[in-house]
Amino acid sequence: MKLAIMGGTFNPVHIGHLVCAEEAVSQYGLDRVLFMPTGLPPHKEIQNGAGPEDRYRMCVLAIGGNPRFEVSRYEIDKQQVSYTVNTVRHFRRQMPEAELYFITGADAVLEILEWKDPQDLLMMATLIAATRPGYPLDKISGSLSRFLTENRVKIMEIPGIGVSSTMIRRRVSERMSIRYLVPEGIRQYINKEGLYRQE
Numbered sequence: 001m002k003l004a005i006m007g008g009t010f011n012p013v014h015i016g017h018l019v020c021a022e023e024a025v026s027q028y029g030l031d032r033v034l035f036m037p038t039g040l041p042p043h044k045e046i047q048n049g050a051g052p053e054d055r056y057r058m059c060v061l062a063i064g065g066n067p068r069f070e071v072s073r074y075e076i077d078k079q080q081v082s083y084t085v086n087t088v089r090h091f092r093r094q095m096p097e098a099e100l101y102f103i104t105g106a107d108a109v110l111e112i113l114e115w116k117d118p119q120d121l122l123m124m125a126t127l128i129a130a131t132r133p134g135y136p137l138d139k140i141s142g143s144l145s146r147f148l149t150e151n152r153v154k155i156m157e158i159p160g161i162g163v164s165s166t167m168i169r170r171r172v173s174e175r176m177s178i179r180y181l182v183p184e185g186i187r188q189y190i191n192k193e194g195l196y197r198q199e
C-alpha cells in the first residue's frame, strides 16, 4: 500500500491541488491520497482565511467521486501545532506496512530544514515537492540536493495549472469569477458562506 499524505492549508482547495494529487497517483503509483488540511500551522497564522471546519468541508466536497482520495481530520482535531513529523509518525504507527509519501508545495519543502525533526520525517516518508509550471527548479535542487540525490525528496511538476489559493481569495474579494478554477461545489460553498469577501 502506497499512501500519500497531502498537506496544506487548503484555503481554499482548488483544481491545482486536485490535479497535483492525481498526478502523484499516476507518477508514483499511489493507492491512496489523504488530504490533510493543517490545523494550527507551526510557522504562521492563517490570515484572511476560512476556519478549519470550512477548509475541511471544502476538501470533502472537492474530492467527491475519486475513490483514491480521502480527507483526514487528524491535524484539525488535534488542537495542537501541526508538525508534519508528528502526523507522519501517527500514520506510520497506524499502518506500519505502508510506503508513506508526503506531498506539498515546493515553496514549503524549501524550508524543510527548519521544520521539526526533518531527518526523522525523511526516514519515514518520501517528500514530493509539487511545482507549478515555470517554477525555478534550481531553487530546489540547490538547497535540497542531498535529499534529491538520496531520493528522499522528489520534484513533481503539475501540468499546466497556474491557480493558487491566494489568487482564488483575491478574485473573490474583487468580485471576479472563480468558476472552473475551483470545483463547482467549492464555488457554491464560498458564495453561500460568504468566505474571502474581504482581502
Ligand code: NAP
Binding pocket: 006, 007, 008, 009, 010, 011, 016, 017, 020, 038, 041, 042, 043, 082, 083, 084, 085, 103, 104, 105, 106, 107, 108, 114, 115, 116, 130, 163, 164, 165, 166
Ligand atoms: P501553504 O501555505 O498551504 O502552501 C505553501 C505553498 O505550497 C503555496 O504556494 C501553496 O499553494 C502550495 N501548496 C500547498 N499545499 C500544496 C499541495 N498539497 N499541492 C500543491 N501545492 C501546494 O502551506 P504551508 O503552510 O507552507 O505548509 C504546507 C505543508 O507543510 C502543511 O502540511 C504544513 O503543515 C507543512 N509544514 C510543516 C512544518 C513543520 O512540520 N514544522 C513547517 C511548515 C510547513 P496554494 O496556496 O495554492 O495552496
